[in-house]
Amino acid sequence: xxxxxxxxxxxxxxxxxxxxxxxxxxxxxxxxxxxxxxxxxxxxxxxxxxxxxxxxxxxxxxxxxxxxxxxxxxxxxxxxxxxxxxxxxxxxxxxxxxxxxxxxxxxxxxxxxxxxxxxxxxxxxxxxxxxxxxxxxxxxxxxxxxxxxxxxxxxxxxxxxxxxxxxxxxxxxxxxxxxxxxxxxxxxxxxxxxxxxxxxxxxxxxxxxxxxxxxxxxxxxxxxxxxxxxxxxxxxxxxxxxxxxxxxxxxxxxxxxxxxxxxxxxxxxxxxxxxxxxxxxxxxxxxxxxxxxxxxxxxxxxxxxxxxxxxxxxxxxxxxxxxxxxxxxxxxxxxxxxxxxxxxxxxxxxxxxxxxxxxxxxxxxxxxxxxxxxxxxxxxxxxxxxxxxxxxxxxxxxxxxxxxxxxxxxxxxxxxxxxxxxxxxxxxxxxxxxxxxxxxxxxxxxxxxxx
Amino acid sequence: xxxxxxxxxxxxxxxxxxxxxxxxxxxxxxxxxxxxxxxxxxxxxxxxxxxxxxxxxxxxxxxxxxxxxxxxxxxxxxxxxxxxxxxxxxxxxxxxxxxxxxxxxxxxxxxxxxxxxxxxxxxxxxxxxxxxxxxxxxxxxxxxxxxxxxxxxxxxxxxxxxxxxxxxxxxxxxxxxxxxxxxxxxxxxxxxxxxxxxxxxxxxxxxxxxxxxxxxxxxxxxxxxxxxxxxxxxxxxxxxxxxxxxxxxxxxxxxxxxxxxxxxxxxxxxxxxxxxxxxxxxxxxxxxxxxxxxxxx
Numbered sequence: 001x002x003x004x005x006x007x008x009x010x011x012x013x014x015x016x017x018x019x020x021x022x023x024x025x026x027x028x029x030x031x032x033x034x035x036x037x038x039x040x041x042x043x044x045x046x047x048x049x050x051x052x053x054x055x056x057x058x059x060x061x062x063x064x065x066x067x068x069x070x071x072x073x074x075x076x077x078x079x080x081x082x083x084x085x086x087x088x089x090x091x092x093x094x095x096x097x098x099x100x101x102x103x104x105x106x107x108x109x110x111x112x113x114x115x116x117x118x119x120x121x122x123x124x125x126x127x128x129x130x131x132x133x134x135x136x137x138x139x140x141x142x143x144x145x146x147x148x149x150x151x152x153x154x155x156x157x158x159x160x161x162x163x164x165x166x167x168x169x170x171x172x173x174x175x176x177x178x179x180x181x182x183x184x185x186x187x188x189x190x191x192x193x194x195x196x197x198x199x200x201x202x203x204x205x206x207x208x209x210x211x212x213x214x215x216x217x218x219x220x221x222x223x224x225x226x227x228x229x230x231x232x233x234x235x236x237x238x239x240x241x242x243x244x245x246x247x248x249x250x251x252x253x254x255x256x257x258x259x260x261x262x263x264x265x266x267x268x269x270x271x272x273x274x275x276x277x278x279x280x281x282x283x284x285x286x287x288x289x290x291x292x293x294x295x296x297x298x299x300x301x302x303x304x305x306x307x308x309x310x311x312x313x314x315x316x317x318x319x320x321x322x323x324x325x326x327x328x329x330x331x332x333x334x335x336x337x338x339x340x341x342x343x344x345x346x347x348x349x350x351x352x353x354x355x356x357x358x359x360x361x362x363x364x365x366x367x368x369x370x371x372x373x374x375x376x377x378x379x380x381x382x383x384x385x386x387x388x389x390x391x392x393x394x395x396x397x398x399x400x401x402x403x404x405x406x407x408x409x410x411x412x413x414x415x416x417x418x419x420x421x422x423x424x425x426x427x428x429x430x431x432x433x434x435x436x437x438x439x440x441x442x443x444x445x446x447x448x449x450x451x
Numbered sequence: 452x453x454x455x456x457x458x459x460x461x462x463x464x465x466x467x468x469x470x471x472x473x474x475x476x477x478x479x480x481x482x483x484x485x486x487x488x489x490x491x492x493x494x495x496x497x498x499x500x501x502x503x504x505x506x507x508x509x510x511x512x513x514x515x516x517x518x519x520x521x522x523x524x525x526x527x528x529x530x531x532x533x534x535x536x537x538x539x540x541x542x543x544x545x546x547x548x549x550x551x552x553x554x555x556x557x558x559x560x561x562x563x564x565x566x567x568x569x570x571x572x573x574x575x576x577x578x579x580x581x582x583x584x585x586x587x588x589x590x591x592x593x594x595x596x597x598x599x600x601x602x603x604x605x606x607x608x609x610x611x612x613x614x615x616x617x618x619x620x621x622x623x624x625x626x627x628x629x630x631x632x633x634x635x636x637x638x639x640x641x642x643x644x645x646x647x648x649x650x651x652x653x654x655x656x657x658x659x660x661x662x663x664x665x666x667x668x669x670x671x672x673x674x675x676x677x678x679x680x681x682x683x684x685x686x687x688x689x690x691x692x693x694x695x696x697x698x699x700x701x702x703x704x705x706x707x708x709x710x711x712x713x714x715x716x717x718x719x720x721x722x723x724x725x726x727x728x729x730x731x732x733x734x735x736x737x738x739x740x741x742x743x744x745x746x747x748x
Contacts, residue, residue, distance in 0.1 A: 069713060073712055073713065073715070076500050076501060079501055079502075080501065080502045097500060097715075100499070101499075101500075101501050101503075102503050102504075103503065104501040104503065251605065251606050253605055254693070254695065260587075261587070266587065323501075323502065323503060405714065407713065407714065408713070408714040408716075411713070411714075414695075415695065415696075415697045416697070418606060418695060418696035418697045419608075419696070419697040421606060422606050422607055422608060422696060422697070424608065437521070441714075444497075444716065447497065448498060448499045448504065448506070449499050449504065450504075
């Protein structure tokens with residue numbers, strides 16, 4: 001009796017593990033973890049549904065795993081327990097960690113070579129392609145939802161303050177003047193920012209062609225060191241603290257928390273992800289007609305500024321199941337075909353138009369333009385134009401950031417900014433502390449990832 | 452003069468005692484010694500996030516942690532936080548227990564209501580406080596700002612600390628209340644009456660008769676409250692401030708989480724857990740020594 005129960009139990013245990021491998025009858029399941037809440041998550045899963053309907057051999061199973069950092073931690077914990085997903089959506093900040101992850105990930109160029117699936121990466125926007133490839137050009141992960149940070153503003157608030165609602169401030173001098181006007185007109189909250197380090201440190205560095213870290217912001221090796229302790233960042237941080245003291249700027253919280261302040265109409269101006277568009281047109285009082293879109297401001301007395309902004313958002317990484325468990329050829333095939341489906345211009349153009357994320361390929365950008373989308377939605381092409389600012393010639397400072405442990409470094413930057421904004425330390429101390437503490441993280445990462 | 456070996460006559464052999472002890476030993480081994488052992492082992496390693504490369508580094512993680520000024524600051528902050536939470540929760544609970552111990556109308560209803568918050572999970576409690584004191588969406592947060600007080604615990608570290616202390620203490624008041632009430636009710640009426648007949652005022656009776664008789668309860672609660680503030684307040688901090696702004700509300704236990712789960716720095720996180728384990732073992736030791744000496748009924 002007892003033995004039979006045990007036998008049954010072990011058969012029950014073995015079944016779900018064996019099922020995907022057999023899979024003669026049903027489709028092969030590809031697990032896909034993502035970190036997009038609503039409404040973006042639903043739009044993303046609609047793409048998955050469309051892929052599943054387009055063929056019968058594979059079935060991609062999407063699963064929402066919380067915020068980007070939570071998704072990253074879940075995937076890593078999954079790998080350690082030999083239950084990693086086939087595909088994980090990894091935000092750009094985790095790129096450095098994933099690149100150094102060795103056999104935990106299946107590099108995209110290997111995946112495509114082994115499965116014979118072809119994706120034309122020459123069609124991808126250089127800023128996006130460069131972010132997710134090795135220095136020799138081989139792709140490591142699949143670009144999908146790329147964004148850049150731009151400026152959104154509330155046209156009603158501009159009108160009430162006597163500002164031209166069709167002309168956003170282009171430089172920081174104009175920005176300060178607009179904030180002063182808004183404040184004088186009694187506006188409660190003229191300016192806030194989402195993703196404080198991305199919008200106010202990383203983008204500001206790139207726009208003015210100033211290094212965030214040595215070794216081309218870490219693209220050339222793990223031995224990079226932070227260099228945010230520079231005159232331009234000091235100038236900008238001082239400006240933020242001053243504006244904060246005068247009531248022109250308010251800290252909206254870490255990461256994406258600031259979005260809420262613009263979405264509910266409280267903040268007149270926000271620097272946020274272009275992917276915020278989907279939410280703002282739905283929630284902002286007055287809707288799309290009330291939403292102004294513009295490029296990020298810059299300091300016009302800095303020679304060579306403005307350069308291109310850098311991208312954010314996320315890409316898809318193929319993962320092995322665990323330290324000693326690689327994927328089967330069939331599973332890899334399913335991953336590659338899902339990627340090829342997403343790379344189609346019509347799929348990407350639709351995603352771009354629905355969400356405000358960038359078109360990742362030139363052909364989907366052309367397609368969107370040809371459809372007249374940008375005429376119907378003024379400002380929707382601002383993110384692409386901003387990426388091409390400076391003549392589209394990227395420098396070592398504008399290609400992006402590739403630092404190990406960057407999630408932690410961003411938290412450090414935010415902590416130090418918070419302490420400066422509450423008056424607990426000077427902007428100079430904030431930058432010095434950021435460099436000191438951030439470099440400890442970089443050295444630890446370099447040491448534990450030495451091959 | 453020979454004494455019989457103590458208790459050995461109760462059981463023949465050793466099999467039965469071991470068998471009876473086994474369930475508890477298995478549970479302790481499985482849920483304490485095994486994970487604790489893993490933490491100790493992990494604290495001696497340096498590993499990448501995926502666990503693919505690891506290096507034995509001896510006590511280096513401990514040395515790094517103890518030399519890190521931000522960790523030492525967290526340590527000091529934890530002492531302030533725990534002391535404040537325990538103090539506030541004890542004083543408030545004692546006050547309420549003394550009031551509820553009187554002969555008032557509807558005393559049992561008050562008692563039930565006071566015990567209620569104990570059933571609320573820390574994270575849920577924190578969300579309740581968030582909806583009250585969030586600077587933009589909280590009722591009281593907006594009221595404070597409207598009244599001209601610049602309330603923004605997302606940016607003001609002192610306000611954030613105050614909020615997590617009050618929210619954490621509120622959770623613990625109920626627990627303390629039950630113990631204080633039981634302690635008060637076990638004080639013989641005759642003692643109180645004798646003191647009253649001798650002409651002692653209520654205040655004098657409280658400080659000279661009631662409070663000394665409550666001291667074992669108070670001490671037990673102090674230790675329990677300190678352990679609570681050290682280890683069980685993670686949910687409150689996580690839901691309210693996530694350790695910020697800056698590091699203003701980052702306690703030791705929150706830091707173990709941040710370094711391990713968010714920053715994926717497992718060696719350092721494990722070393723910090725081991726240090727915390729030593730601290731709580733020390734605290735328990737003190738409690739047993741002290742309480743056993745002081746208990747008198």
